[in-house]
Amino acid sequence: MFREPGFPRGKPAAGDVTGGIESSVISSMRMFKPRLVALCLAAAVALIGPGHAFAQGEEGDISTPLNLPNDVQTFGKFDPTIRKATAIVNGFIITDTDVDQRLNLVLAANGQTVNGEEKDRLRLQVLRNLIDETLEIQEAKSNDVEVPSADVDATFQRVSGQFKYTPDQFAAFLKAKGSSQASIKRQIQGELAWQRLLDRKVQPFINVGDDEVKQVIARLNASKGAKEYHVGEIFISSTPATDQQAHENADKVFEQLKKGGSFVAYARQYSEASTAAVGGDLGWVRAEQLPDAISQVLPQMQAGSVTPPIQVPGGYSIIALQDTRQVLTADPRDALLSLKQITISFPAGTTQATAGPRVAAFAEATQKMAGCGAAKDVATKLDGNMVENDNIKIRDLPPALQSQLTAMSIGQSTTPFGSVEDGVRVLVLCGRDDPQTTSAPSFDAIYNQMEQDRVDLRARRYLRDLRRDAVIEYR
Secondary structure: OOOOOOOOOOOOOOOHHHHHHHHHHHHHHHOOOOOOOOHHHHHHHHHHOOOOOOOOOOOOOOOOOOOOOOOOOOOOOOOOOOOOOOEEEOOEEEOHHHHHHHHHHHHHHHOOOOOHHHHHHHHHHHHHHHHHHHHHHHHHHHOOOOOOHHHHHHHHHHHHHHOOOOHHHHHHHHHHOOOOHHHHHHHHHHHHHHHHHHHHHOHHHOOOOHHHHHHHHHHHHHOOOOEEEEEEEEEEEOOOOOHHHHHHHHHHHHHHHHOOOOHHHHHHHHOOOHHHHHOOEEEEEOHHHOOHHHHOOHHHOOOOOEOOOEEEOOEEEEEEEEEEEEOOOOOHHHOEEEEEEEEEOOOOOOOHHHHHHHHHHHHHHHHOOOOHHHHHHHHHHOOOEEEEEEEEEHHHOOHHHHHHHHHOOOOOEOOOEEEOOOEEEEEEEEEEEOOOOOOOOOHHHHHHHHHHHHHHHHHHHHHHHHHHHOOEEEO
C-alpha cells in the first residue's frame, strides 16, 4: 500500500488503511492487480534493491541445515488431496463450506472454470489463505485489536459500489456464484485486523534514515537513461531430489499461461517467492539485478510475452515482461493523443475475399484524406461511421498501433485494422501532447515507499512466526 507524498512520515494518510483494504479485497477476488506505483517511484524502489525472491531467504532469516539424507525413502503414498479441506486452527474451525465459498468467489471474479487436478491445487491454496487469515485475526484479537462490525459493513458497501452493485445486490451476486457475503466480510475483517495490528506493533518501530533516501535519489539521478523492465515472476523452488517434479510443475503452469491463463492469478496460487502476494510483480528492475539466466533473456523479450521455465539458483522461474522504459527519460508512448476513428462494417456472411476491394478503397481514401477535418466526409462517402477520442495514451493502445502512431504526424491515418466480422477501422491523428521529461520522485515519496517495504518485510516474518507456533489439525 503506497502512501502518497505529503503526509507526515511514519503515519498513515487519512483513509489510507480502509482504501488499501478495499483494493486488497478486490485484488484477491480478481487475482490480477499489480501494484499501482508511480513511474519514477517504481524506478527508485528498483534502485533500492532487486525486490525479488529467487530462492532467497528473507532478510535477517537465520537458517539451520536440516542434515537430510540425499536418498530419501518414503513410507506410503503422499496425496494431499486425500484430506478433506477442513482445518482447525488454534481451535477455530475452517469448514469445507468456507473453502468452497472462497474458491467460488475467486473463480467467479476471474471468470474461470477449473476441473480436476487444477481445482484441487487451487483449493489447497485457498485453504492456506484461510489459515493465514485466521491466524491474523486471532493475533489481532490477542493484542486487543478489535474490528467493529460497522467498519466491516462500511468496507463491504464500498467494495459493492466498485463492482456497480448495492450491498444487497452484491450479496445476491455472491450467492448466485456459490459464495456468500459472510466469506468476503471475513476477508475484510482479516485485512482490517492485520493492518491495525501492524500499525500498532510494527509501524512505530520502522526507521528510514534521511541519508538512505538521499542515496536512493543520487543513484536514481546517476542512472538516468538506463533501461528498466517491468517484470512478473512465478518461482517454483527445487532441490536436486525434487528437480524433475519442480520442472514438470513449472511446465504445467506455463502451458496454462499459453492457453490464456492469468499470470497474476497463477503467481498468487503457485509462486513460492514473496512476490506471490502481489501477483508475482517484481516492479521495475534492471537486467543486471536479476539472475544471469534471466538477464540474458530480458533484452530479447517483447512486452506482453512470457518465457518458458528458466532454471535459476534454487528452482525455476517463469518471467512475464510487462513493459520497458528508460530511467528519468520521457517515453514517447506517454504522449496523449486526440484521435478520430472511422469504421466500415460488412453484412453477416461476408468473406475476406469479397471484402477485399472495399477495404482497399477504404485504405486509399483514408491515406489521401486531407487531415482530421475531412474525416467525417470520408466516413459518410464510405458508408462508415466516425467517433472521436481524446486523451488516449499511446501505451494504452495495441503494440502494432503504438509503433504507427508514434511515427505519425498530425492529420495522418493508420493502416486499416480489424476484421470483417467486427468491422475494419483506421485511426486519424488529430492532436498530440508529448510527455515532459520525468523528474526524480520527491524525498517524501521515496521515504514512504522505503518505509512501507520494511513494514511489509516485518509483516511477512510476523506471519511466518505465527504459522510456526500455530496448532493446526486437519480433518
